[in-house]
Amino acid sequence: MAEDTHGRARLSPAVVETIAGVTAGSAATLVVHPLDIVKTRMQIHRSQATPGSAPLSTLAVVRSLTRSPKPLQAMYRGLSVNIAGNAASWGGFFYFKTHIERAIVYTKGADPTPPSSTSNQRRPSAVDERRKRLTPFDFFLSSLLAGAATALMTNPLWVLKTRLLSSDQTAKGAYPGPVRGTIQLWKDEGWRGGYRGLAISMIGVAHGAVHFAVYEPAKKMYLSWRDLRRESTGPEELSRLNNKGKRDGGDKISDGATLVLSSTAKLVANAVTYPYQVIRSRLQNYNAEERFGRGIRGVAVRVWREEGPIGFYRGMVPGVIRVLPATWITFLVYENMKHELPNWVGEI
Template structure:
């Protein structure tokens, strides 16, 4: 273990990995986010109703196509990069506490002096709970950024009423709607935390199942001695398959909340789409049917898969440098200070 590895805690490593992953993925797929947002606020009755390719053509045909494609990048970058960093930090802490709770000393410990207790790992529900708690924290702390992002992505710079920048948008929002304006859609966003919770409830167990399989194969082939499966590197291909599958599953199930959130957070939302979660949902169902809740889903899948792949490839590889410390820490102190990501036994 190097001096640099010794200086970083597992939670800090996961925070840095999450920040790096969020930044790279946001830069890579931001134009698709612009298209998806504009699709979500399109109504079937709108005379300007267009499809994803039509929106892309209009953005590229602009006098400044790059600026159009990356409209609202600042809040999106701050929000996504910050969210991933905060999410992984608190997820690491919550998972560590859950693992410590599962392996707390019990009365059975006194059966024999020196008897050791089998260490327990985290369950899918534990991952679901840790992700849900972490998601709730970042939802409340970053909602103002998402309101500004939605409004900037849904409009072209220079059009009437459009925010010129993040700072201009924050000033205008405060003047016209007060502090409540910064928390438009926070309720449905909290409900949407089920997305991240479902995603990690699928991702983490699947990752550990694959690691156990690799460890068994390597032991049978004689390549490595019997040992902790957490030392097995996930591999880029496995990361792509597992993270992509988890994202598609979670995204499809929870997508309607994104449509409702975008409509709640855009300009003049109450007049255009209805008031509150129930008002928007009722109007979507009445005017557009169930398909209205899935507007932009195809674009979103195309957008989230590269974003997810980049995020988890960067995250897994950024985190890997600290793996020796994590394995050593767990071996030395048992379940009291586990690694969040490598804690499944």
């Protein structure tokens, strides 16, 4: 941990991003976990697996969970693994992304390190200046590489999560819980079992790359527009805004802007990359090869043959219902934590 010129603690940008990401991922998961269960079960359902099988709907899955003898336990099955996976994913993603962006700035011949601050607050102008050097492709590339590193690190958690969320605790062959599930996974499949679906997950990192290729440039445009607007604001109005906690410039965007920008970016990314999620859920499930096909090609061919194009969008409805509040919570917590954490640490 670095110190400012007054000897007060100052967190590095990478540490701030990591803590903000871990906090945001954990908070969002707590809220939307039941929808994760619904989405996962929709994704692995094969409507043509047996003749005469009734199509599975979102409401049918919700009813099955709420009518369980222990509905709360059923709706939050696998919560600890999901929190661990999302916390590690978001924290790792922002950590890697920050360092990769700094490396990109360095390759452009600019100093990636912001000037040291003489106060306990991080200087937003330095951060803004650094990020202005990055193009949409730079954001796409940094997110792509960060996503790949994160996927490699967290894949075993997602395999365990998929298997826990896709079945009830009392179902035949289901893992009773995270600990026994981990032991069973290692016993049955070894370390390779933890990396089932890794190839499709690597393809899926394009989701995060598309998201941030939309979000970061849109955020830069918003900040530029806001700064121009404030330059034309009279002193009385500017004072009123500052009294409400609005900062003149800097990289902190309003909560309303965060909701709009993050939602737009997430919906674009979801529409472009959703089919990979269906394939990944099936690859990572129990007895995947005999139930869904072997490898990415085998699963994709079977989905197309049995369900047609719509099969690749199974669970899209609960997915969208889940992804919007999850995105709102994630980015509201992330943006506010990233902004306030250096100040809190400096006051300790």
